[in-house]
Amino acid sequence: MSLPLEGRAAIVTGAGRGLGRAEALELARPGAAVVVNDFGQPGRDGSGDASAGPAEEVADEIRQTGGRAVAHTGDVADHQQAQGLIELAVATFGQLDILVNNAGILRDKMVFSMSEEEWDSVIRVHLKGHFNTTHFASAHWRNRSKATGAPVYGRIVNTSSEAFLAGSAGQPNYAAAKGGIVGLTTSTALALAKYGVTANVICPRARTRMTADVFAGSGESTDGLDPLAPEHVAPLVGYLASPAAARINGQLLVVHGGMVAIVERPQVSAKFDTKQDAFTYDELDTHLTPHYAERPPNETFAATEVLGLKHETLT
Structure with a gap:
């Protein structure tokens, strides 16, 4: 019996360690050939000299289990290097079918303490990095579809965070x-x-x-799989990359420790209409002050707690 992803080619960015590594191994297990991308900088803030070591090690781990893999050590936040990543997948495996964007860095500060460089660097790696690879992968799929006149097989799995849902006061760059x-x-x-x-x-x-700082000492298991192990996340990525997930599109899911939660789009909680051509201050006050009067004074649009995880202020 053929494997679900046999004959498919995948890219996983930031796959030298942690989540990306677990995701790359998970995609290889049901048969996907994997391009393991990792810039290889040792610091979680993107500091230090780049190294081919992490990407090569994961690619070799896949090959040792009988899979197909190649390492790529380029910077996905660089437009041309991201293009080279997609071209490597196509040149090596014939086409690209799956893109998992995971690469990222942290430079945490309160908004009043954050430098321009700390803001730009995080936006660059996370958001621009996701755009760069998506841009070239989507062009590849569009061209293939136009050439055949039929839909192709393509899967993108992007990585957001509960910091976006909860605000995360000490991470304005990361949350944004x-x-x-x-x-x-x-x-x-x-x-x-x-x-x-x-x-x-x-x-x-x-x-x-x-x-490491956020989850220090929180529920680490000593006699089994850690509830916060990346291996709990990887199966969902593998599923979303599979043919079984063809009807799942444009969705946001929270995943950890054997749990998957589907997050729906924001809903309107109240609606007011002016009785005049435009609202006056007094009219707005009549509607909005009572609406917010019963809420805690520091409650924001963002959730203060997401699925039991409270986001502490970072410094």
């Missing part, structure tokens, strides 16, 4: 980038559906190098 990724995903899903491509986004919770 992750919110942007959700918008990019839903736009991409609408644009590529006619070509046979789906695009979905996950908010994973996992104990990795990037989240």
